[in-house]
Amino acid sequence: MKGSCLCGRVTLALPRSPDYIHLCNCRLCRSSGAAWGYFDPAEVKVDGEVAGYSREDLDDPWLVLHFCPRCGATTHYTASGAHPLDRIGVNTRLFAQDEIDGVGVSYRDGRCVFDEDDEFIETGTGHIGDGKAF
Ligand SMILES: [Zn+2]
Ligand SMILES: [Zn+2]
Secondary structure, three states: OEEEOOOOOOEEEOOOOOOOEEOOOOHHHHHHOOOEEEEOHHHOEEEOOOEEEOOOOOOOOOEEEEEOOOOOOEEEEEEOOOOOOOOEEEEHHHEOHHHHOOOOEEOOOHHHOEOOOOOEOOOOOOOOOOOOOO
């Protein structure tokens, strides 16, 4: 499946639909407007120039948001160099609606993905809670 940013200068190609779509409530995700699908980096082909941004209000941000420098649409995120992850997030809003029809939506609490001992947890019961996880 193929998607593109609003102006069409950046295109993304995926070999399959995402397993689910993640609507995250952390500050980074809410500000980006993205609805994430997760993929192995090798599965995602991005063509076109993208710009990157990591949060400047964090000492050690985990993620780099990528977006089209012309139209501003968020295209995907990658892990920062200091925090390698085995997946990247792709903004499924850039794909035709009929391509992702039927894919379930997850509302897990992204503000709380690491607890106070830096243990990864998958539900919203952690202690970060300040919207600064990423
Ligand atoms: Zn664009
Ligand atoms: Zn998030």
